[in-house]
Amino acid sequence: MLPFAQPNTICGPYRTSSDGSMIFDVRIFDLHPCQFGAICNEFYDSKHVQNYSHPPLCKQWCLTGTCTQMNEIVHMFSFIHRYPCRYGAQCKDINNEKHIQEYEHPFYCSNGGYCQDTSSDHEKAYRHLPMCEDSQRCLKYQEHITNHIEKFRHCIPNCEYENSCVHLHEREHYENYKHPFPFPCLITPYRCPLYQQFTMAKEKQHLSSEIRQHCLNFTHVCPLGRNCTNNDPSHLETSIHVLEDGELSNKERFRFLFDP
Ligand SMILES: [Zn+2]
Ligand SMILES: [Zn+2]
Ligand SMILES: [Zn+2]
Ligand SMILES: [Zn+2]
Ligand SMILES: [Zn+2]
Ligand SMILES: [Zn+2]
Ligand SMILES: [Zn+2]
Ligand SMILES: [Zn+2]
Incomplete structure (x- = not known):
């Protein structure tokens, strides 16, 4: 057998x-x-x-x-x-x-060195070229040098921590790995006054455009964490819900939010 x-x-x-x-x-x-x-x-x-x-x-x-x-x-x-x-x-x-x-085994992805699709379905269904170390900053990639792009892939890889990334405020990490949310507000995880007004408002349209824009462009740590029941897509896309079991570093970092 x-x-x-x-x-x-x-x-x-x-x-x-x-x-x-x-x-x-x-x-x-x-x-x-x-x-x-x-x-x-x-x-x-x-x-x-x-x-x-x-x-x-x-x-x-x-x-x-x-x-x-x-x-x-x-x-x-x-x-x-x-x-x-x-x-x-x-x-x-x-x-x-x-x-x-x-x-x-699967065939190579037809997008070759240009493929940007890092979803797990796509990664499993197609073979991909090895990553270029310089990823999207690669000069040969930006100049479309064919014999280099035929050999290496130039996508931004997914951050392995996804929604519970512990490198929240490291801009370099953020630029080198794809995250499912926008760059975090510099105040977060401390209580950001703009975010607080945004989450409390029932009619978001009545808020100033400064508040609305800030909350759409930056991610905030939702103070309710795992207990949050807000299923509004705009909340889920711009809020991080940390405090997964085993995420000790996150727990420590955000402890004051949960045990005030
Ligand atoms: Zn046979
Ligand atoms: Zn195999
Ligand atoms: Zn078939
Ligand atoms: Zn591909
Ligand atoms: Zn390259
Ligand atoms: Zn990350
Ligand atoms: Zn903020
Ligand atoms: Zn929430």
Whole structure:
């Protein structure tokens, strides 16, 4: 049996039974057949797999790792002989030749060195070039030097802390990593009077444009933290709700807000 045959797992169009002994293809018959059939390279893409049906895995290949009919074109187009790597483009073994031969991996993103899409769906569905160390400040990128942009990617990477970033006021960190909120107000996490008026006002239009602009352009730490029930999109986009478990540095930094 191949090493991927873990009990009760689903990968691409396949799943294994609870004892791990058999592999079934999950086939849904009212789907359109994928035009690439057994040579489709998109099994790692769950959207694609949900929308198109694919041929089953070759049983002999599944159980033994080899197939005696590899020279028969009809057989090779009727049954799949490779398995999608469950890590997709984020696979750590993507440069390991042996692994590449055994598992199917995504194609390179067509935007090459210009790709800016760092959403996790996109990162998993497409392979990407290695990052250029200078990212968007790279002179060759700004001058559109083709042979450099063909080799390196120039996007701003996501900050790994996302909504609970502890480097709130470090402008350099802020410029080097993408955050889901605007640059924080310099007063925050201390109580910013503009933000306080903004959150308390029922009719925001009646506030001065200075207050409205300030609260849209800068992020503030919401004093209610995790207990906040304000689902207004403009509040969620411009407020940080810290105090996640295990975020000790944030807790310490903002302690006075929560234990006055
Ligand atoms: Zn397909
Ligand atoms: Zn076969
Ligand atoms: Zn892999
Ligand atoms: Zn891309
Ligand atoms: Zn560069
Ligand atoms: Zn950050
Ligand atoms: Zn402020
Ligand atoms: Zn809030």
